[in-house]
Amino acid sequence: MPTPRETILTALHARLAALPATALRGEVLPERVPAGGLLILRDGEPGEPEVTLSPLCYHYQHRAEVEAVVQGADRDTAFDTLTASIGTALAADRTLGGLCDWVEAEAPRPVDLPVEGTANLKAAVISVVLHYSASDALG
Template identity: 85%
Template sequence: MPTPRETILTALHARLSTLPATALRGEVLPERISADGLLILRDGEPGEPEVTLSPQAYHYRHRAEIEAVVQAADRDAAFDTLCASIGAAIAAERTLGGLCDWVEAEAPRPVDLPVDGAASLKAAIIPVVLHYSTADPLT
């Protein structure tokens, strides 16, 4: 049976998979980027939990990351559309079906990445904070 952390990350990846962009999890950047863009979900860092003792619970602010990448003639517009679609997907279900207390994305910091012999990439890492609690930090 998967841990709450894995269940939440799987649900977030499933949410991102509903978008037109290709959504991967923990993969390396492929050689080709689809016209709709590419999203790579990184598991990130759960951080140090706050602990309550009665009942014992570990409360996390887990920082996952979404790498968003576009390669199009109008990179700026395509990137903006991709980021807006990520925001809308997260806002539509902030608890991932009740798995999290709250999910929130932070603003991206886009960069242009040159590619030899092709249109450059526009990419950013979008931090996503997952608020959840577990009874045990390993389960």
């Protein structure tokens, strides 16, 4: 049985996979960026939970990371479209089907990355804060 953390990260990956960009989880950046862009979900850091007693419950503000990458001549527009689609996908269901108390993305800080012999990349790491509770610190 998967832990609540793994269930939530799987649901977040499924939400990203529904977007036009290619969505991976925990993979290295491939040699080629697909035309629709690339999203790589990193598990991130669950952080130090707040704990309530009776019943024992751990309340997390888990910071997962989504690496968003586009390439091509019109990468500014493509990047804007990709990041906006992430926001729209998360806003459509802020609880990921009831798995979280709240899901919210933070603004990206894009950078242009030069690539020798081809078009530059535009990329950013987008933190996605997952608010959820678990009955076990390992969950």
